[in-house]
Amino acid sequence: MFALDPRLETSSIFLVDLPLCQARLQADVRWSWIVLIPRRNGLRELEDLAPDDLEELMREILSAGRAVRAIGDSAGRPVEKLNVGALGNVVAQLHIHIVGRRSDDPAWPGPVWGFGAPIDYAAEEASAVVALARANLKA
Amino acid sequence: MFALDPRLETSSIFLVDLPLCQARLQADVRWSWIVLIPRRNGLRELEDLAPDDLEELMREILSAGRAVRAIGDSAGRPVEKLNVGALGNVVAQLHIHIVGRRSDDPAWPGPVWGFGAPIDYAAEEASAVVALARANLKA
Numbered sequence: 713m714f715a716l717d718p719r720l721e722t723s724s725i726f727l728v729d730l731p732l733c734q735a736r737l738q739a740d741v742r743w744s745w746i747v748l749i750p751r752r753n754g755l756r757e758l759e760d761l762a763p764d765d766l767e768e769l770m771r772e773i774l775s776a777g778r779a780v781r782a783i784g785d786s787a788g789r790p791v792e793k794l795n796v797g798a799l800g801n802v803v804a805q806l807h808i809h810i811v812g813r814r815s816d817d818p819a820w821p822g823p824v825w826g827f828g829a830p831i832d833y834a835a836e837e838a839s840a841v842v843a844l845a846r847a848n849l850k851a
Numbered sequence: 852m853f854a855l856d857p858r859l860e861t862s863s864i865f866l867v868d869l870p871l872c873q874a875r876l877q878a879d880v881r882w883s884w885i886v887l888i889p890r891r892n893g894l895r896e897l898e899d900l901a902p903d904d905l906e907e908l909m910r911e912i913l914s915a916g917r918a919v920r921a922i923g924d925s926a927g928r929p930v931e932k933l934n935v936g937a938l939g940n941v942v943a944q945l946h947i948h949i950v951g952r953r954s955d956d957p958a959w960p961g962p963v964w965g966f967g968a969p970i971d972y973a974a975e976e977a978s979a980v981v982a983l984a985r986a987n988l989k990a
Contacts, residue, residue: 713925720862746985747961756932757916757933758909758912758913758916758930758933758935759916759917759933760915766908766909766913767909768908769909770897770905770906770908773897774897774898774905777896777897777898781906789959793895793896793938793939793940794896794897794917794937795936795937795939795940796897796936796937796938797934797935797936797937797938797962798934798935798936799932799934799935799936799962800932800934801932801934801952801959801961802960813940820939821941821964822940822964823936823938823964823965824963825961825962826960826962839984841900
């Protein structure tokens, strides 16, 4: 059974299980931000994935990028640049961030990781964003 | 003809042209760090690449990761975690960073991008690292 690191679980909200990854919404209104976690245990690096899984991962990264753009559009803050990153310095379980950036966002042009403190979604807002992200990830 | 952004050119050293990307060594001794730039003009996002190019990009990212590990090993500083990132907030031309991280490096566990000022390689050291990286990228 797929085990999700508890730190990824508490910092994000379940969206959908894609063929390879679990997609989650980062619980931080400052950015349109989706995290993809390949649903295989024991992965730390991209090289730990089989070639077919790497191809699927790339497809899911593009799909997450479309969903991140949709979230930004719906908030009236269209994404100007996508940031895609697999770091894992804090949580070693392999996960990939897809973050929508704008030149007026608080960390621009620096990276978002480790920048300030996350700001939670209000409950109603979270529901709407989750629904929108799911619709776009499944498309 | 492929045009490289002058900011990428001055911050890094040519290594080799792979089937898709130009591989360059980031001119910063603080980290084992390779940058891949797909040799197509006008690219900004991963989604701008054709599906075949995306597959090749993933192969070249893994290859760059092996070369980054070899650089770390040769310096007696084995890589503990790879960081892979496509940001492009400063230089929009699509480029992918592959960075070797260690828990004793200056920015750990934060991201390297925008952290402090780069420290150039000494000329002799650069030649050795370039030769090692080339050998590993071609393997």
